[in-house]
Amino acid sequence: VEESWFDFLRKDYLQGFPARCGFEVTHVGPGRFETRLVVEEGHRQQDGFVHAGVMATMADHTAGYAAYTTVDRNHRILTIEFKINFFKPARGPELQCRSRVLEGGRSIKASESEVFDIGQGKEKRVAKALVTLMAVPAERLRD
Amino acid sequence: VEESWFDFLRKDYLQGFPARCGFEVTHVGPGRFETRLVVEEGHRQQDGFVHAGVMATMADHTAGYAAYTTVDRNHRILTIEFKINFFKPARGPELQCRSRVLEGGRSIKASESEVFDIGQGKEKRVAKALVTLMAVPAERLRD
Amino acid sequence: VEESWFDFLRKDYLQGFPARCGFEVTHVGPGRFETRLVVEEGHRQQDGFVHAGVMATMADHTAGYAAYTTVDRNHRILTIEFKINFFKPARGPELQCRSRVLEGGRSIKASESEVFDIGQGKEKRVAKALVTLMAVPAERLRD
């Protein structure tokens, strides 16, 4: 059952804005979600670095899906808030994001995400986020 | 002088990821920056709401350009970190973001951004962010 | 009714750690709470400025009581998380904190707090916090 739920989440991750951004899912496990991005020109900011918004979106969305692995199909996950620190400018050509659930209360959950800049065979942690999420019964979102 | 700097910032705002997202600049003033977004399907998340990452990118980038209005052409602005709260799901069809500088230290600055969901002639504040920025001499980014 | 609830909150504010810190309530209104602190040596940090933890406690607790003004006696308010930016070192001899509810959902609420350093007849905004709170039925906390 868990496997089919994880398979569903792999696909569910990629729609709307995250699909437009070009993220890819690399790993799904209990309380874990990992993604990558091949950096394009359209991901950069005015000085040529990867835009903070790209890393924030990746950190938020991956953190949310880490939380999804802890609920069943009748729940949806919404972001209440998040905070993200940027340690160093990221250049690419690849980013990886690793998220894990820190605390899985029934309704309020917290995940953290780390974003790594992968270049020349080395990885550098470039950002870290703390994300607060809410599990909502799916039928309540239909109103 | 200020006018030509503000005109420069209006154009500088729109490149790379923010251009790809489709944001538009609506107002620039001293310590102020305002933008809008016409919401498309590619801005939404799995439940049909505007994705948190879209609002986070808008809040971060607009806050950064509010800070740009307080420095001269020899400085670049980088985001150190930000935090954003999401109050209500946003549906569109339009978002507006209004940012202002809270504190303009010489090197460390703080801005706040409010994001509004505009629909059926009404506006609703859907998110608020607190953003910490750093003004860096432009030549230091070239290394 | 509202008046007696506000009177209750004025007293309820001052117990345990906030009482030990020496805060005083100066104003209570719908979605509003304001407090002050006469700065003592025991509020400072290693360089003689008011400690960040004093301002964080003041910002959190006052934000929480602003949220209390929006619920009834059968609910308790807990802090889910907060973020606080420190703009300038605070010296005293007095601090003031003004909090207001930004968003009053039934269960999840958000307040913001601004902390001012009052000295030599001038006030300076030294910190700003964004606080996420949860209203919990009082009987649930008794377990």
Add this chain to the structure above:
Amino acid sequence: VEESWFDFLRKDYLQGFPARCGFEVTHVGPGRFETRLVVEEGHRQQDGFVHAGVMATMADHTAGYAAYTTVDRNHRILTIEFKINFFKPARGPELQCRSRVLEGGRSIKASESEVFDIGQGKEKRVAKALVTLMAVPAERLRD
């Protein structure tokens, strides 16, 4: 040399507000700082739990001293901002805080702190903070 600097920091930690709160230093290492608190009535909030401000002060101050271990005696550490999530109510009778430096740039640093509630032989992570700090030449604080 490192040892005498760490010894200095052990003592420097305990003055002003943190001394008033009653924290104790339990471990100092490169990029690491750990503290504990024996919970008293004066650390609690209106519902009998440890006050969020106590944990925030502990998380901020310990994170700051983790950063102090990475600079020399001519620098002082100031908190730019922090964010803290509270996972569960903390009851005591003891709290422990473990902080480590995530990123040690020359001027801007980031640490994280985890706060544990110790009771009945078990430890429970009750809070986690992400703290942004600035190393300032000591002589600049004297102005």
